[in-house]
Amino acid sequence: MSALAEAVVDLGAIAGNVRTIASVVGTGLMAVVKADGFGHGAVPVARAALGAGAGWLGVTSAPEALALRAAGITAPTLSWLHRPDDDFGALIAAGVDIGVSTTTHLHAVVDAAYRLGLPAVVQLKADTGLSRNGAAGSDWPELVSWARKYEVEGGVRVRGVWSHLADADVPGSPRLAGQVAAFEEALRVARSAGLDPDLVHLANSAAALSAPRTRFDLCRIGLALYGVDPFGGTGPGEFGLRAAMTLRTTVVNVKRVPAGAGVSYGPEYVTAAPTTLALLPVGYADGVTRAAGGRAAVWLGGRRCPIVGRVAMDQCVADAGDLPVAIGDPVVVFGPGQGDGGQPTVAEWARWAGTNPHEILTGVGARVARDHLHEGTEMS
Template identity: 85%
Template sequence: MSALAEALIDLEAITSNVRTIASVTGTGLMAVVKADGFGHGAVKVARAALRAGASWLGVTSTAEALTLRDAGVTAPTLSWLHGPNDDFGMLIKSGVDVGVSTTTHLHAVADAARLLGAPAMVQLKADTGLSRNGAAGDDWPELVGWARKYEREGGIRVRGVWSHLADADLPGAPALTRQVAIFEEALRTARSAGLDPDLVHLANSAAALSAPRTRFDLCRIGIALYGVDPFGVSGPGEFGLHPAMTLRTSVVNVKRVPAGTGVSYGPEHVTGTPTTLALLPLGYADGLPRAAGGRAAVWLAGRRCPIVGRIAMDQCVVDAGDLPVTIGDPVVVFGPAEGDQHPPTVVEWARWADTNPHEILTGIGARVAREHLHGRARNS
């Protein structure tokens, strides 16, 4: 390991997860590779997901969409978060569908298409209760009305109608039922206006796996694509997803200290007995949440050892007790269980930091080298 830390990305886990989810949903899948593939590498994850049968890719921005195109990834792609002054012409020329949530954006996309002399593929988003992007109330009939006008003129083609769920990770939540009903009404409004979308999609990872009524034509899979159970299960869970990322490093310093030794800033931790402290070259600049200090653990010398004291920008300290730890010993910060090795999971790190696994994965910093493997990453 030449870098101080590395994230091993198991591409076979990505392909396995796509096939597993598809076997449950029975629909097409959109692999969401925004935020550089949740920190896993968007281009390589996209290719692995497409090989496994995903039919669409989802990104947030023009830059993310064009990164895929520049790498030669030509699969159908939806980009859904834009300012009204974005370069929609580049997306149109690159064959990227544009997610549209306001008439302001729709007019801008239609103007760009007119200048190019080529129609834009758009997917209209309805706000069904998340109160983020999407059109709601009277804005939705206005949006679909303008879309139909532009479609008749040949400036755009409405390829999809979609929305996003607020709490699909709570199976049976009343809000989910309400959102489905609102979405179905929005879809009826769009069709009554003369629109005939090829794609209708609502389900995210959690809904794809647990709420058949939300599946429609396509399911967008984000966190489940990367092998994390969307319901907060630390292991494979009932769906048998395989975590794709293993974060590992090695010990860079070891010291035996007496009881009463302060550790890291503050100090917020003082040793209660003589113990061995191991220094790891990973900190919050690399994606270890500062809030997890004093709660988190890593896999070292055959067992879980706690991180003690505050996590610093570049490093953290592990209490190894009386284990025979030496400089250079391997450490797994999180990753899948293998044999008798049971390192912490991303879900556990999220709990320790009072956040979600998405933030842990996307927070792994640029100083952490990525290595893409075509087999299960080894915890060693």
């Protein structure tokens, strides 16, 4: 039985984006495939990115990292957010680098390494101004001191030092230079403690594309990997990235209604004139967020048709006007179109919902089928 909606993922676009970004940055790339590859499918995205030249994979959690290993992916992988009681032994045994931000976590990782009889490979994270994860400046000297002690004793290998940026997507942000300076100071402290990391990385997608000083040895690419302009553009942007996901469905009911017809719950929308309403079997459980109601549109019958009335969990309604719409007609919710009057893009949906594209992509629900197209495959 077929799904009511599908997310078509163009793995050729993923590969092309890796090559495009690599040509700009001139460093190694870490493909960030957390949250099931931003909703695109972590395993197929990882394979496409690695095949196109990415050297690393990045995930948030131990289960995400171990799922990649279970799929047979052996590429260098960094997992960076953990509880102190996580099963670090499983990560060590799987050859996954462990992001460490506190001495509490470091001690737990080393305990697991000693129990296993294998050194843990860690990457120490400094907080350079995001005030989220990472060791604060006052805690950093203690963390690197303990890491060096454990390294000498054979409990760990410190492969990397890294941090994360707060607003690299804001052109001219004064915070960026301050974070780079704080990162360089964290590196100085780490090296003064005797550490000699192989990898130093700071840049996310936006910084990788626009701030050469942040590139160091490796750039972590998330949103740009999936073809979305990290600076908020609603079209393909100046870098030539290609959006990888198209969310599409079909019309499941059509009705002609008079002026004054209420649409969906409330009703919050009442038709101003006779019109044709097309029922779409996608709602907020599928990624069509309620927050975009009254502003969003879909591509139906060769033009944009507005979503009208309140978006429900499983369905929403498009106002097709006088288009000759029929049950079974294809609908594109968002795709790699040009925006600005063509097929809506995920960036436009983010703007309509008052959020970022990350939330729209990761919000595409599990009941939406994923169809992965390999490089050279045409989408029907």
